Amino acid sequence: MTSTATSAISAARPIRSRRSTVRREPIAVTIRALLYVIYGLPLLWIVLTSLKQQGDVLGGGGLLFSPTLNAYRDALANPQLPTALLQSGQIALGTTVLVLVLATPFAYALARVNGWIAGLALGVLIFLQMVPQTANIIPLFALFSKAHLLDSTVSLVLANSAMLLPWATLLLRPFFAAVPDAIEEAAAIDGAGRLRAFVAVVLPVVRNGVATVGSLIFLVAWGEFIYAINLFLSPENYPMSALIAQQTSGYGIDWPALMAFAVISSLPLLVVYVLSFRLLREGLAVGSVK
Amino acid sequence: MSTTHNTDRAAPSRRPRRAMTSKSSPGAGQSSSAQRRGGRTRFGFALPGGIFLGILSIYPIVLLVSMSVHEVSSGTLNKSWPAVGLENFAALWSGSDLGNATINTIVFVAVVTAIGVVGGLGVAIVVRSSAIGSAFLLGMMVFIWALPPVVNGSIWKFLLADQGLINTIVRSSGLGEGVPFLYDSRFALLSVALVNAWAVIPFNALVFRSALLAIDPSILEAASMDGASRLQEIRLILIPSARATAVVLAILTVVYAFRSFDFIYVMTSGGPGSSTTTLPFLSYSQAFVQHDYGIGSATGVLSLLIVALLAIVYVRSTRKEEAA
Secondary structure (H helix, E strand, C coil), X not given: CHHHHHHHHHHHHHHHHCCCCCCCCHHHHHHHHHHHHHHHHHHHHHHHHHCCCHHHHCXXXXXXXXXXXXXXXXXXXXXXXXXXXXXXXHHHHHHHHHHHXXXXXXXXXXXXXXXXXXXXXXXXXXXXXXXXXXXXXXXXXXXXXXXXXXXXXXXXXXXXXXXXXXXXXXXXXXXXXXXXXXXXXXXXXXXXXXXXXXXXXXXXXXXXXXXXXXXXXXXXXHHCCHHHHHHCCCHHHCCHHHHHHHHHCCCCCCHHHHHXXXXXXXXXXXXXXXXXXXXXXXXXXXXXXX | CHHHHHHHHHHHHCCHHHHXXXXXXXXXXXXXXXXXXXXXXXXXXXXXXXXXXXXXXXXXXXXXXXXXXXXXXXXXXXXXXXXXXXXXXXXXXXXCHHHHHHHHHHHHHHHHHHHHHHHHHHHHHHCCCCCHHHHHHHHHHHHHHHCXXXXXXXXXXXXXXXXXXXXXXXXXXXXXXXXXXXXXXXXXXXXXXXXXXXXHHHHHHHHXXXXXXXXXXXXXXXXXXXXXXXXXXXXXXHHHHCHHHHHHHHHHHHHHHHXXXXXXXXXXXXXXXXXXXXXXXXXXXXXHCCCEHHHHHHHHHHHHHHHHHHHHHHHHHXXXXXXX
């Protein structure tokens, strides 16, 4: 890890020296190296542990071990894995689609309408976004139990969407607020209806915002597990996150197996993350504070 | 109907002309709504999301309040619940769980917020340049923030275990016999709080970074020409420009810490004893471990009151920032 850090820093030097204001910063470099360790090491350890045998894991076994793909072979042979991946995918995609379909018009309305009712709606969304999941799961469990929706993927998509819709709407609102009214006026003159103007004119302008929020919702919904372990009554229906949570909260944990599951369930996230990082870096900061 | 009418009353501040045409009769505008540009048609866009939240977010909160004044157990969950008035709250008040969880919550939130905000600003300062070493570090950190909490919680449970990496380092460097980070009630709460702060720092750094990047570069250049040291630059320019962001982020971090459940569940399950049981965790374990949904709801209602207070503080401080 340290070698990556130093090579990355030395590679960066030519770019930095072009800027006139840059001075040598030994303290900043030290802190960055330390951060590489504090954040890189746990990440590295997940991967390393997944390549070990259970016997090599504890008792100081560090970098010296003979790597094996046993944990992955076992994980791939586990009949629960394909089901769990499929469940995670369905829940994450279903939640992303449902939240975006509801949040984009919602955010648009809140960006365009002023007055006390819009203010109240914003306040309610901020409150809902802050409600602890544990306060939601108790009544949702009762509600879904009465509606005979327990143990279904639909209940997970609904619960996740209810949790993430306020956040998504608040994050999207500034993107819509930045769209000039004149664009819509032009569309209205051309005779486009409100809905058509929204879909054909406004949405394309805010596509970055929609992509940012969509990626975030996917990432969070993929990792959600509190609703999953409680709304699914049968562990055969668990998504990846719930399987990992179930294994890790027990005793006598099979660490290589657990870490192999963690790596497998993180790979789709890595793809989504790499594709959306540039958007996330800008979009998160805009929507969180405004 | 009343909502559409209210929207029209809300519109004048923005578009007085159109609001006047629709003021007289709420139903008259329907036929020509496609051409009209009042707030009313736009407010219709909020309806699908509003109705969805009404059913699956606001109604559940009403249900939670109702459950808190009823006796609800696994057996009676799908039947009618006997009303017990404020008995659940009285039971909470006289027991020791609530007080213990409240103290744990305060300590937990204080540690996560202090380290999360100060750490976030510190990281933002050292990674604000777009050099590859900084950009990659920020990218890696934000990826960790985006990873499922079960994954992050598991790896730290592993690293902090008796035979885990941290204790192996402690022992081999002769610092001592190893620390029972997660298995001793003196250390467990602090350990989980530190891991939570670790997980939230990347997000805070990202938001702070954009506040720092908004500083006019000519100010920094002028400071550098006047011979300001790095430390002076940080103290006199960077930190003051991040102050408004820091207030908002501090509230968001308090909320994040208060809501925290995932890491506690994965790393300690509230234990040892009840040393890492915070208010939301207590509510969960009363409902889903002891299957007393009534008491769990009562604790949940108390958590909601705290959240409502935080939401008000948040709205006020963001207004102040926008006005400034």
